[in-house]
Amino acid sequence: xxxxxxxxxxxxxxxxxxxxxxxxxxxxxxxxxxxxxxxxxxxxxxxxxxxxxxxxxxxxxxxxxxxxxxxxxxxxxxxxxxxxxxxxxxxxxxxxxxxxxxxxxxxxxxxxxxxxxxxxxxxxxxxxxxxxxxxxxxxxxxxxxxxxxxxxxxxxxxxxxxxxxxxxxxxxxxxxxxxxxxxxxxxxxxxxxxxxxxxxxxxxxxxxxxxxxxxxxxxxxxxxxxxxxxxxxxxxxxxxxxxxxxxxxxxxxxxxxxxxxxxxxxxxxxxxxxxxxxxxxxxxxxxxxxxxxxxxxxxxxxxxxxxxxxxxxxxxxxxxxxxxxxxxxxxxxxxxxxxxxxxxxxxxxxxxxxxxxxxxxxxxxxxxxxxxxxxxxxxxxxxxxxxxxxxxxxxxxxxxxxxxxxxxxxxx
Amino acid sequence: xxxxxxxxxxxxxxxxxxxxxxxxxxxxxxxxxxxxxxxxxxxxxxxxxxxxxxxxxxxxxxxxxxxxxxxxxxxxxxxxxxxxxxxxxxxxxxxxxxxxxxxxxxxxxxxxxxxxxxxxxxxxxxxxxxxxxxxxxxxxxxxxxxxxxxxxxxxxxxxxxxxxxxxxxxxxxxxxxxxxxxxxxxxxxxxxxxxxxxxxxxxxxxxxxxxxxxxxxxxxxxxxxxxxxxxxxxxxxxxxxxxxxx
Ligand SMILES: Nc1ncnc2c1ncn2[C@@H]1O[C@H](COP(=O)(O)OP(=O)(O)OP(=O)(O)O)[C@@H](O)[C@H]1O
Ligand SMILES: [Mg+2]
Numbered sequence: 001x002x003x004x005x006x007x008x009x010x011x012x013x014x015x016x017x018x019x020x021x022x023x024x025x026x027x028x029x030x031x032x033x034x035x036x037x038x039x040x041x042x043x044x045x046x047x048x049x050x051x052x053x054x055x056x057x058x059x060x061x062x063x064x065x066x067x068x069x070x071x072x073x074x075x076x077x078x079x080x081x082x083x084x085x086x087x088x089x090x091x092x093x094x095x096x097x098x099x100x101x102x103x104x105x106x107x108x109x110x111x112x113x114x115x116x117x118x119x120x121x122x123x124x125x126x127x128x129x130x131x132x133x134x135x136x137x138x139x140x141x142x143x144x145x146x147x148x149x150x151x152x153x154x155x156x157x158x159x160x161x162x163x164x165x166x167x168x169x170x171x172x173x174x175x176x177x178x179x180x181x182x183x184x185x186x187x188x189x190x191x192x193x194x195x196x197x198x199x200x201x202x203x204x205x206x207x208x209x210x211x212x213x214x215x216x217x218x219x220x221x222x223x224x225x226x227x228x229x230x231x232x233x234x235x236x237x238x239x240x241x242x243x244x245x246x247x248x249x250x251x252x253x254x255x256x257x258x259x260x261x262x263x264x265x266x267x268x269x270x271x272x273x274x275x276x277x278x279x280x281x282x283x284x285x286x287x288x289x290x291x292x293x294x295x296x297x298x299x300x301x302x303x304x305x306x307x308x309x310x311x312x313x314x315x316x317x318x319x320x321x322x323x324x325x326x327x328x329x330x331x332x333x334x335x336x337x338x339x340x341x342x343x344x345x346x347x348x349x350x351x352x353x354x355x356x357x358x359x360x361x362x363x364x365x366x367x368x369x370x371x372x373x374x375x376x377x378x379x380x381x382x383x384x385x386x387x388x389x390x391x392x393x394x395x396x397x398x399x400x401x402x403x404x405x406x407x408x409x410x411x412x
Numbered sequence: 413x414x415x416x417x418x419x420x421x422x423x424x425x426x427x428x429x430x431x432x433x434x435x436x437x438x439x440x441x442x443x444x445x446x447x448x449x450x451x452x453x454x455x456x457x458x459x460x461x462x463x464x465x466x467x468x469x470x471x472x473x474x475x476x477x478x479x480x481x482x483x484x485x486x487x488x489x490x491x492x493x494x495x496x497x498x499x500x501x502x503x504x505x506x507x508x509x510x511x512x513x514x515x516x517x518x519x520x521x522x523x524x525x526x527x528x529x530x531x532x533x534x535x536x537x538x539x540x541x542x543x544x545x546x547x548x549x550x551x552x553x554x555x556x557x558x559x560x561x562x563x564x565x566x567x568x569x570x571x572x573x574x575x576x577x578x579x580x581x582x583x584x585x586x587x588x589x590x591x592x593x594x595x596x597x598x599x600x601x602x603x604x605x606x607x608x609x610x611x612x613x614x615x616x617x618x619x620x621x622x623x624x625x626x627x628x629x630x631x632x633x634x635x636x637x638x639x640x641x642x643x644x645x646x647x648x649x650x651x652x653x654x655x656x657x658x
Contacts, residue, residue, distance in 0.1 A: 001529055001530055002529075002536070005529045009529070012518075016517065313513065314515060317513050317515070317526075318526070318530070319474075319498065319501075320472075320474055320501065320507050320513075321501070321502070321506075321507075321526055321527040321530060321575075322498055322499070322501045322502025322503075322527055322530035322531060322579075323498065323502075323530045324494075324495045324498040324499070324530070325494060325495060325498070326495070327530060405474050406469050406474050406475050409509070409513065
């Protein structure tokens with residue numbers, strides 16, 4: 001029998017009982033739909049988080065006061081912690097493995113311009129922070145070493161903060177109040193979007209030196225820097241230095257916890273955490289897919305066995321008219337594969353549809369959330385669906401092909 | 413055609429068939445010795461259960477004998493695999509069943525097309541023509557697009573005949589083709605078979621009605637699986653008139 005005849009015959013077998021075909025495919029539809037949906041969401045989330053990490057630059061290292069948790073991701077940050085002193089920052093500057101040391105202090109207090117008021121994070125940071133966090137100027141200028149040195153009362157605004165306070169007016173040269181002090185606006189930053197679920201465009205940056213004077217602090221809330229070579233070496237050096245200065249006993253080799261009063265992370269590490277998360281997500285999805293495809297496959301096998309019994313006379317007739325065992329085998333096998341492949345296709349479209357819906361909602365909250373699909377997952381899901389048809393269709397198809405034509409014709 | 417005169421189309425020598433169910437052996441056919449030439453119109457008669465259908469299935473390669481020999485066109489058919497038998501069925505024989513056996517919810521056209529799908533000798537471009545010719549020869553051209561279940565019993569049986577002749581087989585087997593039909597439709601079906609016989613097809617008709625069997629030129633009678641008589645209509649007619657052969 002020609003392949004074309006086989007496929008039209010098989011397709012007629014499928015379409016002869018549409019509602020049953022649809023019900024049969026349900027397991028496959030759900031399985032493939034879930035896989036497509038979850039891999040797409042996973043990929044979208046990955047692009048959100050990866051986008052933020054790569055925005056930090058691969059060599060960026062951040063240091064905060066805080067305690068390490070048992071797992072890398074579970075560390076606790078404590079903004080009131082005063083473990084990282086100004087003298088520690090000076091000591092860090094002498095390390096060869098890091099450069100571009102940028103200490104930061106968060107300032108309390110409302111930011112106002114006339115009657116306009118916003119609730120933004122105000123951070124005193126040295127100009128090196130701009131390079132570490134890869135932010136660029138849209139209007140005016142960034143503050144420089146001279147502003148630092150003089151401890152000038154100047155401010156650089158995030159674009160959302162600028163809009164909140166000034167609408168369409170240019171803020172450059174205007175004087176705003178932060179707490180009890182007045183600052184001259186010298187620049188507005190280019191938008192960067194959401195970073196780690198916070199709007200990074202809502203911020204005010206003032207010189208570190210100014211923040212230190214205003215707050216009277218002898219400790220900092222964070223330090224960002226660049227590793228000059230391998231980020232892992234830089235982290236080792238920072239740990240060694242701070243443990244010695246803070247008189248902390250280093251943890252035994254291989255221990256998962258330490259007594260450090262600081263946290264140090266490289267963006268490379270953050271990427272590692274992310275890929276661990278995405279691997280376990282992939283394993284999870286694969287398991288769901290495997291289970292639903294097996295369940296769907298058993299459904300297909302069941303319905304194909306019913307079809308073989310129901311159509312025993314048809315099989316006998318086809319054999320009497322000259323069909324060979326192979327023709328019958330292929331007819332039922334193609335029918336099963338068509339069922340699962342169509343189910344896979346419907347699941348794919350459904351999964352993409354739901355994903356589009358999620359994207360439409362998520363983009364309102366996460367600016368970098370994009371419609372992402374994992375083409376490998378789609379191809380794999382469709383192939384798996386068709387493979388399920390093949391694997392679970394073979395038994396009923398063999399059974400059909402081995403029917404004795406006379407007995408089949410007599411079957412009531 | 414001279415070779416088919418010397419070598420019979422169908423030849424059985426000491427053919428036996430018994431069914432075995434649950435270790436119980438039921439003998440059905442005993443020592444069948446038959447010779448049928450190309451172009452004959454043979455009726456197989458006998459009471460119910462005498463083994464007519466069983467014999468027809470064996471002669472039509474749907475079943476195999478338990479012992480004895482069946483030679484087709486002079487060649488032994490023993491030791492043939494199921495697929496080889498399927499190929500012979502596809503190339504050389506066709507069946508018309510008592511219960512029509514059309515595909516349900518399928519058009520007349522597609523039903524008649526069915527044997528061509530399994531017949532590798534027919535080119536795809538020829539198919540449509542041959543199907544329409546077969547439908548025309550049973551007088552159903554205006555019903556070609558009807559679904560099989562939208563036809564009367566007589567029409568369904570004519571579709572089955574169209575399906576049987578679309579591959580232009582050497583032998584058409586018909587098992588009680590008029591059994592489910594009223595006399596008018598039955599006569600119509602028999603006329604079609606007569607015409608096929610006249611155009612050169614070998615027809616083997618199974619029936620238990622004398623009236624129907626009279627259409628054939630040779631009647632083989634079975635009783636309890638034995639051939640009890642095998643005579644030619646020609647002989648019968650002469651005998652009826654009280655005359656002599658030659
Ligand atoms: N699969 C089978 N297993 C056991 N016995 C069978 C089987 N098929 C047929 N028989 C027996 O073989 C005998 C002949 O059956 P067959 O169908 O050939 O009779 P028939 O002459 O065609 O009868 P009818 O005129 O009623 O169609 C019957 O006694 C029947 O019971
Ligand atoms: Mg019978």
